[in-house]
Amino acid sequence: MTTPRRRIDARSLRGLAHPLRMAILEALELDGPLTSTGLSARLGESTGTISWHLRLLAEHGYIEEEQERGTKRERWWRVPQVRTELNPADFRDDPETSGALKVYLTDLVERYYDRVRRYVAEDWSGEWQHAASLSDWRDLKLTPEQLLALNEELQATIERYTESALAETGAGAGADAASDGKDSRAMPVIVQLQSFPRRQG
Incomplete structure (x- = not known):
């Protein structure tokens, strides 16, 4: 089955282009559903701050509540099965969005670097190092x-x-x-x- 695709527009880009929101989204993408409490412990931010950013991400469709798992006191959040696509050329002539685009791309590159740096610093078997x-x-x-x-x-x-x-x-x-x-x-x-x-x- 083909995964649905969603193209990021100017409004949703501005909703995502924040280092903490990108960190939240990455955590949910890599390790699956989490609560605001779990994200708070992982990212070192207060649950109130995390909850506010979670609501913004949900408003723009980047995450959704896992209702079958949550309770009134503890809500679980997950990334929907939709592949998001960003075409920077869409915002080439939009000065209002260029700042958000730079924040997004700069943070993304730093996250790419951090992933590689962690891999190099960790002790992996010869089998995985070869692969x-x-x-x-x-x-x-x-x-x-x-x-x-x-x-x-x-x-x-x-x-x-x-x-x-x-x-x-x-x-x-x-x-x-x-x-x-x-x-x-x-x-x-x-x-x-x-x-x-x-x-x-």
């Missing part, structure tokens, strides 16, 4: 159309593995780890793709 990759390619010369095609092909490959993992999870529901066909070595994996032009000289 992982920190690579770059510097000898490409592409047109905008070629770069777009390259990114779309890479994204399609990643989505194929994502859909396979989701299918395995669904097939294994209610079965024990030994009988559902999944490899017990499987761990969460982050794929970071950064492709952009550079000016010479």
Whole structure:
């Protein structure tokens, strides 16, 4: 089943472009549903502050309440099964949104760096070190159309593995780890793709 897609517009970008809201969203994306109390402990902010930012994220559709799990006193929040897409070119001629776009992209790049830094600092087995990759390619010369095609092909490959993992999870529901066909070595994996032009000289 194809995951629904949602394109970020100017209003929803301004609703997301805040370091704490992006940290909240990342925590929910990486580790699943959490309460304001759990997020407060994880991010070092008061529950009141977290709750206020949670409401803003929900207002813009980035998160939703997990009603079947929550209570009147404790609400659980999750990221809906919708793939969000941001095209910076949409805001190229919008001065009111350019500041929010810079905040969003700068924070995003810092989070990408922090993820790699944590991986390098941690002690991983030789098997995982061999499987992982920190690579770059510097000898490409592409047109905008070629770069777009390259990114779309890479994204399609990643989505194929994502859909396979989701299918395995669904097939294994209610079965024990030994009988559902999944490899017990499987761990969460982050794929970071950064492709952009550079000016010479």
